[in-house]
Amino acid sequence: MGPCYTASRVWPVGGLDWQIEFQPNRRRPDCWSRDGDWIKFCVTLISDATEVAASFSCLLVDQSATPRHSSLSKVITKSSTFCRQSSSSLEVFLATRSELDRSNYLKDDQILVQCEITVLLLGDTPATNGAALRLPVPSTLAVPRRVRAAARSDLQKHLGELLRSQTATDITFLVAGEPVPAHRCVLAARPPVFMAGLFGEMKENASPFVEIDDMDAEAFRAMLRYIYTDMFPDEQEDEQATLMAQHLLDAADRYGMERLKGLCVDKVCQGISAETVATTLALADQHGCSKLKDRCMEFILSTPANLICAVAATEGYKHLEASCPSVLTDLLYKLAAAQGPRK
Incomplete structure (x- = not known):
């Protein structure tokens, strides 16, 4: 493996064109180890996409018949967002030369690497391989219900x-x-x-x-x-x-x-009961669910006095008392308002 690099042919993935480069002797900018020779793979977006997110993974395949323990990570994945205004390349530093020499990944002076590109389109992308073919799709309003269910x-x-x-x-x-x-x-x-x-x-x-x-x-x-x-x-x-x-x-x-x-x-809301209302009220307060909080309040206010004592005896009420004291204050005000002024 010399100082030059090898490029693959252009591969279409997700309607976009990509190219992978193999660079056998590269310095890793974020690594200060004595062994400076890294095996590097780089994927480049060839198409002129507005915005696209993609991940690039490299799997170093063990070619030995009897695998033994190796210090190398077998798979490395990098992800990035590509657009016209940013870099259109993504690099994976797979392993150092010395690590390869001590592993089972090197066989007959060759390594086997499986590369995978996963694409998620975020914006508009140019049409590839000619104009896109479009078939007419009937409106759901004009299709009978039984046909609509079958065509879903x-x-x-x-x-x-x-x-x-x-x-x-x-x-x-x-x-x-x-x-x-x-x-x-x-x-x-x-x-x-x-x-x-x-x-x-x-x-x-x-x-x-x-x-x-x-x-x-x-x-x-x-x-x-x-x-x-x-x-x-x-x-x-x-x-x-x-x-x-x-x-x-x-x-x-x-x-x-x-x-x-x-x-x-x-x-x-459908499962509120005397055993669960205090826990549910604390949950509603913690996650800002005003609808659920109001429903719990309504349930407690409409509960007979003997069941209110049962609510206060639950573990959920103890949790509510410890974690959400302001909710209890609101509840007391509502109870006082429901009872009306004393004569």
Whole structure:
């Protein structure tokens, strides 16, 4: 491997043209180790796109018949947003020359690297390979209901199967210690928080793993299913569905998913009882859900005096008292107003 570089042919991915370069002897600007010779791969956007987000991963394939432990990372993924005003290249420093010499990745003076480009279109892109063909699609107003149901897009079904099968996942969330694989581009296309975290300047975009400790793993999976399919989980029984909606409300608020948050509020409202109203009231206050907070207040105000004592004896009330004292103050004012002035 000499000082020159080798370029691939131009590859069409996501309707855009890309080219990959292999540079065997490069200095890594952020590394001050004595071994300065790095194996570098670089992907370049050839097309003139307005704005596009893409990830570029390089997998170093072990070619030995009996693999042994190696200090190298087998896969490295980088993500970036390309546009006319910014750089149109993305670099991956895969390994040093000395590391390759000590590993099983070098065989007969050759290495085998699998490169993958994943593209998420953000803006307008020029048409490629000639003018795009468009077929007329009938308006849903002019189509009978039975035909409309049969002709409905099955995109939700396919995306749901993609999540279930974990095919081509390129990021893993460690939620309370449980691995949850997903696809960067699908996530980035939905909540803007994921776009900023996976393709922006945040640290998560440089790692295939993201740790989330303070969230219920099953609720996170349910949120992913909603992101992929727009389907709200409704297979649980009433109590389980209410508990899941409470956990899901926390996740939806954290990731800025207002529609999912609204669905969770409606579900939680249906499950309010003397045992859950205090916990629900604290949840509503913490996540700024005024509709849910008002519903809890109405429930308590309409509850007979003997049941109010039962509410005050729950663990949820103790949590409300400790974490949201201002809510109790509002509740006392409302109770006093409901009873009217003393004669």
